[in-house]
Amino acid sequence: MEVLVYGAGALGSLVGGLLARDHDVTLVGRDPHMRTIREDGLRIDGEVDVRVTPRALTDGTHRAADLAVVTTKAYDTDAAARALATGEYEAVCSLQNGLTEERLVAALDATVLAGTASYGARFAEPGRVTCTGVGEVAVGALSGGASPAAARVGAAFDAAGI
Numbered sequence: 152m153e154v155l156v157y158g159a160g161a162l163g164s165l166v167g168g169l170l171a172r173d174h175d176v177t178l179v180g181r182d183p184h185m186r187t188i189r190e191d192g193l194r195i196d197g198e199v200d201v202r203v204t205p206r207a208l209t210d211g212t213h214r215a216a217d218l219a220v221v222t223t224k225a226y227d228t229d230a231a232a233r234a235l236a237t238g239e240y241e242a243v244c245s246l247q248n249g250l251t252e253e254r255l256v257a258a259l260d261a262t263v264l265a266g267t268a269s270y271g272a273r274f275a276e277p278g279r280v281t282c283t284g285v286g287e288v289a290v291g292a293l294s295g296g297a298s299p300a301a302a303r304v305g306a307a308f309d310a311a312g313i
Contacts (some may be wrong), residue, residue: 153216155179155240157231158223158247159207161272163282164188166220166246166288166313168195171203173311179211179234187278197273197281214238218304220266221245221255232258242300244290252293262300266290288313289304 152174156167159180169176171193178188188207195201208214211234219240223231225247235243236258244264245252255263269286290305292298 152218152303153177154307155211155214155216155219155238157211157219157221158233159184160222160225160266161274161280162246162270163220163299164193164272164274165195165272165282166222166268167201167205168193168203168280169313170203170220170311171205172201174307176203176205177214178205178207178214179214180207180209182209183277184226184274185209191221191278194279195282196275196279197283198271198282198285199282207275212237215240217241218307219243219261221247223247229258231255235259235261242302242304246288256293263293264290264298264299264304265293 155177156163157179159178185207192204240261242262244266246266246268268288271284273281275281
């Protein structure tokens with residue numbers, strides 16, 4: 152699955168890095184973190200030990216992927232939605248704190264899924280994040296009930312060992 156992670160700070164880099172073990176991942180975040188990942192790859196240490204080389208960008212506009220995962224702080228949701236609205240995604244999943252999904256629904260044509268992550272992540276230095284606790288990621292339809300998109304996304308997370 153092609154996955155774009157928008158908001159590649161601590162949690163976004165952790166989730167994106169874990170997904171990159173099994174999927175084609177693009178991280179969107181800020182320099183110098185993205186620059187270091189482009190040059191040296193992403194290292195995850197702590198509770199898991201992973202080194203991967205996802206694409207790393209600072210501009211998330213005009214992209215396309217099967218899935219976009221939004222991991223920005225809640226106050227950056229509108230900017231994330233505007234950037235993602237310029238691209239093409241089958242589904243967009245929010246793994247943010249707070250109730251941000253409705254703002255994504257208002258801006259995007261893609262199916263928007265709600266998600267929660269109980270992993271612990273800490274930004275260590277550019278190009279490196281520390282997993283402070285292995286948890287779970289749960290994804291579902293905003294309305295509840297069965298969702299083919301949520302099932303596909305859940306299977307992608309499962310395939311990557313998340």
